[in-house]
Amino acid sequence: MSEVNVIIRTADQTRKAEVSLDISNTGADVIQASVDNWSLPTDTDYSLVSTSSGKTITPNSTLGKNEIKDGDILEVQPVLVAG
């Protein structure tokens, strides 16, 4: 088991936390934990972006596979559906 210390924040930056995560966690795991811990609206869907690499983290890929490292910032972005 290996852990990384990252900063997770919401896209509007009203919520931010420094956390230790196992690198086996997936993008979907991080989003679910953010929704649960911050009581984010459950009628919205979210996507995860590493602002450090400038790349999205797909829901089923792990932090390890995305080469997330200590100090990286992960942003929880809403998936917008209205048009």
Add this chain to the structure above:
Amino acid sequence: MNIDRYQRHSLIDWFSQDDVKASSFAVIGCGAVGNEVAKNLALLGVGRIDLFDFDTIEIHNLTRSVLFRESDVGLNKAEVAGKRIKELDPNIDINVYSGDFWDLLSLEQAKSYDCILCCVDNFEARIKLNQICLITGTNLINTGIDSKFSQIEIFPFKSGKYIACYECNLPNSAYERMQKRYSCGWLKKISFIEKKIPTTIITSSLTGSLAAANALNLIKDDSQHSAKRILIDSFTGNSTLSTIEQSCTCPACSVMADHISIAKGSAKIESNHFLDLNEADNITTSDPILVSYRCVECNPNEEDSTKVFQCASKYDSSITTCNTCETDSVDVTIKDSFSIDELIADFAGMEIPAKFIRFDNKDRTTIIELE
């Protein structure tokens, strides 16, 4: 073309009015963002805009729709938008499609655009449009808004393979949310109430501008080889630009082979239809098909099933209630994958109720658009 109209554009060193005039776009969805995108493309002086929408104008649309007036309430959105665009610039070739793009937009037509701009308001339509663009290699710009954020996603499918698609990053919760609208897989729930997302002209105009700017980028620069997303917080001005990563488990692009060939064919099931395939090979239909149904109380034997073989989206959940015993005991069979053997044995002479069928053979995906 009256060149005086575009005189100011000609002073911009990076702007080629000739290239813009030679370009063509489809705008899918003529709501708040669709209005802004169509208006911007028109004022830029593009050559052709095709507008698609099945919906009609409601009074509450007017706070976000620059092309609509109070007197337009009740009229089709695409028709009214087309008329107003023609007033803005009569030089533009405008085509209006007052219906569902899935029924009206052929794969050949999709391929003819420089870019398709997705301005719809639901996941299902986005997934379908993504499929069309992925198959035909047509550039796609997806847009989305809420009351605060603007989002656009650029998928330069024309530049080649290995471009992430819309579904690569779609969260599992989005699929779960879509399924809540249906019962038994793909039957529309008659009691489902769609959640309305409030938006303002601020986010729709911001999104429309970014979408049109990136559509222009796609025609003047064909060297974009990765999909990207721009998210802007309209309150703070904070924005994030990210590269959209491809997913090896994507339900849309990961199932496509490196080579995609597109053909047209009759929807009627005949044995000579599938000459290149073995009887055991499978085809996938673009639309889930309601194959049959049976009340397990009134007709306990499976052989007594009523054969339907129609597009499942034409039916709603009321079909699961038996007309005879009036209980919810009707089993329905909905499929989107069939063996050739099964199709010929059970459905010969019938028409496949789908936009296209797909089959994979070694390193090639073949799409047959059904006529």
